[in-house]
Amino acid sequence: MLGPRRVDVLALIPLVAIVALVGLVGTLVFFVAQADATRARAKLATDALWVEQTLHFQMSVDEDQLVRLALDAAAGAVPEVLAARARLHVATNPETLGIRWFDAEGRMVSAIPDSPGAGEQALARQLLASGAVTARPVYGPVTGGVVAMAQRISAEGGVVVATLSLPIMFERHIPWWIAEQYGVRITDASGVLVERARRPVAERAPRHGISFDPPLAGTTLEIMAYDAPPIFGATALLAAIAALSVFAILALAALHRNATRRRKAEDRLNAEMAFRRAMEESLTVGMRAKDLRGRILYVNAAFCKLVGLSAEDLVGRGTPMPYWAPDTLEETLARQRQLAEGPAVPQAFETRFRRADGTEIEVQVFEAPLIDASGQHRGWMGSTIDITEAKGAARRARAQDESLARTGRLVTLGEMASTLAHELNQPLAAIASYAAGGLNLFDQPEPDMGMLRQAFEKMAAQARRAGLIIRRVQDFVKKRTPQLGPLDLPEVLTEAMALMAAQARENRVKLASLLEGRIPPVSADRILIEQVLVNLIRNGIEAMAEGPRAGNDLTVRMARVDSVVTLEVMDRGPGISDAVAASLFDPFTSTKSEGMGMGLNICRSIVELHHGRLVHRPRPGGGTIFSFTLPIHPEGGLP
DSSP: OOOOOOOOHHHHHHHHHHHHHHHHHHHHHHHHHHHHHHHHHHHHHHHHHHHHHHHHHHHHHHHHHHHHHHHHHHTTOOHHHHHHHHHHHHHHOTTEEEEEEEOTTSOEEEEESSSOOSSHHHHHHHHHHHTOOOSSOEEOOOBTTEEEEEEEOOSSSOEEEEEEEHHHHHHHHSOHHHHHHEEEEEEETTEEEEEEOSSOOOTTOOEEEEEOTTTSTTOEEEEEESSOOOSSHHHHHHHHHHHHHHHHHHHHHHHHHHHHHHHHHHHHHHHHHHHHHHHTTOSSSEEEEEETTSOEEEEOHHHHHHHTOOHHHHTTOOSSOTTBOGGGHHHHHHHHHHHHHSOSOOEEEEEEEEOTTSOEEEEEEEEEEEEOTTSOEEEEEEEEEEOHHHHHHHHHHHHHHHTSOHHHHHHHHHHHHHHHHHHTHHHHHHHHHHHHHHHHHHTSSSOOHHHHHHHHHHHHHHHHHHHHHHHHHHHHHTTOOOOOEEEOHHHHHHHHHHHHHHHHHHTTOEEEEEEESOOOOEEEOHHHHHHHHHHHHHHHHHHHHHSOOSOSEEEEEEEEETTEEEEEEEOOSOOOOHHHHTTTTSTTOOSSTTOOSOHHHHHHHHHHHTTOOEEEEEOTTSSEEEEEEEEBOTTTSOO
């Protein structure tokens, strides 16, 4: 009878996480929608209040002017002065259509402009009939978007009346950013009195009203958003999240069932694959597997050829082995005891083997722990390389080196070592990066062979590039002319910037190129010019990294000037001090904390070999510009 089925708690974790995520996102969407609605209402009310205050302010300006005219008339100012002030106010405030004076009987005695108005006389007579003398003007009804306001000059005097155009006031004093978002209007019990709207207002659009009484009795100022808020936005988002969650749950269920079937098959294969994988790491060297007691379990053909014995003679043999050299027997046995008793960590050592024909060879052995599918240490896998020739060559080379003159050797080695170390830094770093990526791919259960091929192709390209650099530097040291030919500078710049892209991203530097017009081919050596660009770009990135920087951009500008092409590498670093500028291109001079001081000296030498000149100057706004010129190829220049 089968026991109760065990629940896989780990398999439920993604499901619980998805449900929790849906709930959290739904709650977040709800609160965000509520917050957005609250902010929209607050903004609408704030904007309405702002418009109301703006219109009140402008109408108070017109009221103040009307009061001043009434006071001046009461004080006996001459009509010409009053007319001049009225004209000035009408000119500076276009919403004031006109100003008119009426005597104590309600007859118009003067008008600015001279054309007669409509409705002003009725308001003036109404004010005279009331007998009231108010501190502020009295407004009449709004008719056709126009409203009149009247101010009594004195108890025995007449009335001064101003006519205001509310549409003009809306156009002049409601700013464009309000008009782009809202429609604005003034209403009363009879309907809309005046309105400004650039397009129709949606029926359910948000709106806010503020009483506009005073100054206009019984009126309301209302602003309305053009568009109604989206109704289905949050609902659609929640529906999409729920649909994705259901899909994820179904996918998890399918993956769990598939993983269960695959796990059973993998358990049967892991024991064999763990053993085979260690041997397949290298097929070009001698491979030998042994258990913890030192008994040989497996040898490949290369190992049999190395020691001159067959696999039948070796497999199953225990210590001592027939290929151990007699004079190293004690040392080898001690090493075997150390492997058996010590930690299961990889080890490497050199020793000597005696072949079946009696000859002795020097070998290098790499021992790696042999781990089975359950993670148990079952033995050791050894890779053996014949280094007899290499050791002999090394001994001969040392003997030959000792016969050379010490002074000449130090000068040559010093020059080549500093140059090659600086110039080969980038290709060797790229090779190391691609190799690390390839090893990471090997560690995957199912390596992507396409990506592995790309990694090894790029490693090969960088190795070829390093070889070309070595040959070019040797030519330079021997004072030989570089291999000049037509060179496409934009293409070389693209490769150089791609090579420095990773370092730029690491230091938050944005690389950019600026090509002014068509760039003709130049007469130059591709490898040497690429090294100049890489060195200058790297120097700029490192200068910006050490700071302080004036920006994040490093731009390479390229332009044709007469018979040459000018290249400028413009960084945003701290610049170059006057104390360093005079000796910047000298060997062993550097502005960087860990710089060797060889890069700029090499760059200047390369540029001068191309009949160009490398200079520097401050960059406007902060930073440094390094510029150099290259001659245009005779057969590739612009006509």
